[in-house]
Amino acid sequence: MTEYDDRILQAGPRKAKISHFRPAAYIIIPLIAILFQVYVPRFVDFLSYLELPLLVVVYFSLMRRQPVAGAVIGTVIGLVQDSLSQHPLGMFGIAKTLVGYFSASISMRFDVENNALRFILSFFFFLFHQVAFWVFARGLLGQNIELQIPQSIIFAFLNAVVAVPLFLIMDKLRVEEQ
Amino acid sequence: METFLSRYRNLSVLLALIVGQLLLLAYQVKAREDVRLIRLWAVTAVTPLARGIEWVRGGTGGFFSGYIFLRDVQSENMRLRQELGQMKLRNQFLTAELSTADRAKALLEFRSRIPSKTLPARVIGTGTGANSRVVFVDRGSNDGVKRGMAAITPEGIVGKVVAAYPMASLVQLITEQGSVAGVISQKNHVRGTLKGQGTPNCIVDYVQNEDKLEPGEWFYTSGADRIYPRGLPVGQVKMVREGRGGKEVVVAPSAVTGSVEEMLIVIDGVQGLIPEPETPASPQISILPPPPPIAGEEQRVAPSAAGEAAGANQTDADKLREKYRRIGESQGVEIGSPGPLADFNRNPPPPSAQQPAPNSTAQPGAQTPVAPRTPQGTQPPSAPKPQEPRKQ
Numbered sequence: 001m002t003e004y005d006d007r008i009l010q011a012g013p014r015k016a017k018i019s020h021f022r023p024a025a026y027i028i029i030p031l032i033a034i035l036f037q038v039y040v041p042r043f044v045d046f047l048s049y050l051e052l053p054l055l056v057v058v059y060f061s062l063m064r065r066q067p068v069a070g071a072v073i074g075t076v077i078g079l080v081q082d083s084l085s086q087h088p089l090g091m092f093g094i095a096k097t098l099v100g101y102f103s104a105s106i107s108m109r110f111d112v113e114n115n116a117l118r119f120i121l122s123f124f125f126f127l128f129h130q131v132a133f134w135v136f137a138r139g140l141l142g143q144n145i146e147l148q149i150p151q152s153i154i155f156a157f158l159n160a161v162v163a164v165p166l167f168l169i170m171d172k173l174r175v176e177e178q
Numbered sequence: 179m180e181t182f183l184s185r186y187r188n189l190s191v192l193l194a195l196i197v198g199q200l201l202l203l204a205y206q207v208k209a210r211e212d213v214r215l216i217r218l219w220a221v222t223a224v225t226p227l228a229r230g231i232e233w234v235r236g237g238t239g240g241f242f243s244g245y246i247f248l249r250d251v252q253s254e255n256m257r258l259r260q261e262l263g264q265m266k267l268r269n270q271f272l273t274a275e276l277s278t279a280d281r282a283k284a285l286l287e288f289r290s291r292i293p294s295k296t297l298p299a300r301v302i303g304t305g306t307g308a309n310s311r312v313v314f315v316d317r318g319s320n321d322g323v324k325r326g327m328a329a330i331t332p333e334g335i336v337g338k339v340v341a342a343y344p345m346a347s348l349v350q351l352i353t354e355q356g357s358v359a360g361v362i363s364q365k366n367h368v369r370g371t372l373k374g375q376g377t378p379n380c381i382v383d384y385v386q387n388e389d390k391l392e393p394g395e396w397f398y399t400s401g402a403d404r405i406y407p408r409g410l411p412v413g414q415v416k417m418v419r420e421g422r423g424g425k426e427v428v429v430a431p432s433a434v435t436g437s438v439e440e441m442l443i444v445i446d447g448v449q450g451l452i453p454e455p456e457t458p459a460s461p462q463i464s465i466l467p468p469p470p471p472i473a474g475e476e477q478r479v480a481p482s483a484a485g486e487a488a489g490a491n492q493t494d495a496d497k498l499r500e501k502y503r504r505i506g507e508s509q510g511v512e513i514g515s516p517g518p519l520a521d522f523n524r525n526p527p528p529p530s531a532q533q534p535a536p537n538s539t540a541q542p543g544a545q546t547p548v549a550p551r552t553p554q555g556t557q558p559p560s561a562p563k564p565q566e567p568r569k570q
Contacts, residue, residue, distance in 0.1 A: 031227075038303040038314065039228050045437055051308045067188040075195050081306040083220030084314075086340045086350050088206040090199035092307065097199065101192045130308075140203055145355045146376070155308055 019063035020175045029170065030056050030077045038084060049155045051126060053077050055163050057096050058125050059170055061103040062112040074100025088141065095132040099125050113171075115164050122163035126156035218343060225314060225346040228303045278439075285440055288332035294407050295446035297321060299329070301439055302346065311354035311376065312337075317443060318345045326405060328444040334411040334433035335359060335399060336441045349441070352412075353380060353434050360402035361412050361429075365455045366390045369400055372412060372429060379416060382427040387420045397429055398452045409450025501526055 033052035041048035057077050061070030078096030082089045103125055110117055134147040289296050297317055305312030317323050319342040329336040329349045337357060341348040350357050355376035362369050368389040370382035385391065395415045401408030413431040420426070504526040506513045511520035 034306060035224065035227055035231070037306045037310075038224060039231055041304045041310075042301060042313075042437060048304065048309050053306065068191045071188075071192050071195050075199070079199075079216065080220050083217040084224060084306045084348075085310065086305060086312050086348060086354070087307075088203055089216055090203040090206075093199045094196055094203075097192070097195050101188070105188075140200075141207065143356060148376070151309075159308075 018065050021060075021063075021173055022175060025173050026060070026073070029060075029173070030073075030080070034077075034080060034084065037081075049158055050162060051129070051155075051159055052166075053081050054096065054099065054126060054129050055122060055159060055166060057100050058103050058122060058163070059167050061100040062107040062118075062121065063174070065104060065107045065112075067101045067104040070100035070102075070104030071097050072100070074098070087137075091133060091136055091141075094136060095129050098132055099129050102128070115168075118167050119160045119164050123156045123160035126159045127152060130156075217341065221314075221343045221346055221348075225302065225316075225343070228314065229316070232302060281440055284332050285442060289442055293448035293450060294444045295448075296330070296442035297323065297445050299323075299347070299441055299443050301437075301441070305348065309376065311351040311374070312340070313349050313351065313438065314346050315349055315441065315443070316346060318343045318347050320344050322445055323347045323443050328406045328410075328447060329441045330406075330410055330444060331433045331438065331441050333435075334413060334431060335406050336433045336438055338405050339443065347443070351434050351438070352431055353378060358403065359406050359412065360400040361397040362400040362452060363391060363415075364396040364398055364452060365392070366395070367452075369402075370397075370427065372397065378430070378434075380413065380429050380431055382415075382429055383424070385425040385427050387425055389425060391415060391418050391425060391427060393418055396455075401449045407444060407447035407449050409452055 030053060033056045036052050037050070057070070057074045060073045061067075064070060064073075074096035075093055078093035079089060081092040081096070085092065103121065106112075106121065112118065112121070130152045131147065134145065137143040137145050285298060289298065299315035299317040301313045302316045303314040304310055305314070315329070323339055323342045325339055325342050327339045327342075329338060335352055337349045337351040337354070339347050340350045352359060352372065352374055353376070354374045357374035359372040360369070361372045361382060366389065368385055368391050370385040372380050372382050374380050382397065393415050397412040397415065399406040399408055399410040399412055411432050413429040413433075415427060416430045417428040418425055502520075502522060503513055505522055505524060506520040508527045509520045509524070511518055513520070
């Protein structure tokens with residue numbers, strides 16, 4: 001184990017630092033992310049690849065370090081996203097619930113303030129989200145949709161690139177514990 | 179039990195959330211109904227914000243163009259540069275306005291032209307999800323929009339309404355994965371089902387390999403899906419090739435090429451007709467002007483010209499018959515009558531001295547007039563006054 005590994009890999013949950021945010025942040029940030037997804041691609045078409053609500057779920061889950069909180073945040077954001085899509089309610093909801101839960105679980109073991117790890121996690125969870133959605137659409141709804149793997153990998157990379165500075169900005173919104 | 183739940187609290191909550199959402203999904207799938215309340219809340223919460231953002235965007239543009247730039251104009255030192263910048267911005271603004279006006283005008287013209295009753299709608303947002311191909315429009319159930327209505331533009335079909343809320347509706351674009359439309363090709367009347375792929379192009383399924391289809395051929399709505407009225411343009415065949423289960427046809431939708439800003443919601447569809455394919459313009463037959471008369475040839479064409487003036491035909495057979503008639507007449511022999519034969523090896527008399535046939539104005543096919551039989555060597559009838567050769 002190198003020193004770098006030691007830094008990334010936490011000794012255990014006891015060392016994990018739980019970040020706190022103002023209650024308004026839990027409403028406003030997801031709302032901005034969803035509005036961005038609803039409004040911005042209308043004018044800048046190529047930005048439609050950005051899955052900001054997913055990045056917000058990943059960020060809050062990583063920083064809260066509580067699987068229950070991560071799952072609940074994922075559920076709420078996912079259901080709102082479902083409401084604004086043509087899919088039945090629950091498709092994005094279940095996918096984001098799992099993302100929230102697992103990202104919070106991972107955050108208990110790693111130093112999630114490391115930018116490289118944030119990049120990798122964002123990349124991984126985007127792919128996980130896309131695959132989960134595809135599995136649910138085929139398995140639960142019987143929809144014959146295709147999983148475009150090369151496109152998903154490119155989108156995952158681009159989302160991960162955006163995630164790093166976005167997480168740094170959102171770090172500023174954290175409330176310091178007294 | 180309590181110990182189990184507290185021990186596996188995280189997992190229990192996760193399972194509860196997932197099972198809850200699975201039940202929600204199962205209810206929607208089984209009852210074929212939407213959980214309207216949740217959607218209504220979300221859409222009602224988001225669409226006014228989207229409208230607000232749109233309003234702020236327009237207002238900000240107006241503020242900058244109407245106030246900031248006006249102040250800059252008053253600055254003497256920067257006047258020329260500012261004026262230039264202002265003109266450029268104004269030009270961009272007017273170009274955008276003109277484009278909007280053109281689109282609106284085209285939409286109005288199209289609306290008045292089509293028999294279906296339609297409602298103009300404006301896009302105010304897009305659906306959620308990466309690379310989503312659904313859009314929100316500013317017309318909802320309060321305006322009479324219902325689920326399943328078609329959305330069209332003058333360029334072709336855009337999609338269909340998949341959800342109608344009081345103040346907004348969700349339109350699934352034809353390029354979205356899972357969207358379908360019944361189509362028919364314009365030229366060969368090949369029927370098929372247009373399917374969105376989640377890419378800019380669509381495919382047409384259920385086209386037999388035996389069906390004739392060409393790249394560039396237009397597809398129109400067939401009306402078979404009961405959503406899109408028959409006769410609306412869909413797109414052009416981009417690629418066609420034979421496949422295992424049928425032809426593989428890729429169609430480039432004509433209306434969903436870039437970002438769709440405005441559209442018409444078909445409130446009451448009327449089936450139209452598939453327009454006939456435009457036949458290529460008939461090739462212009464180029465006929466050169468007549469060649470200029472050549473001095474030496476004037477005399478050569480004189481007999482035929484004389485004959486033409488007399489109403490004779492100008493075919494080679496006519497000319498030959500006229501020649502033999504003149505030879506026969508010069509020898510006092512009537513062509514075609516029993517009796518002595520004329521010596522056709524002798525040259526006919528020159529046309530100037532030739533008497534035209536008495537009934538040379540006879541129609542083609544009429545029998546050659548019978549000349550009075552005269553003995554050999556008698557003088558032919560006096561030649562009439564020679565005719566001037568007709569110049570072309």
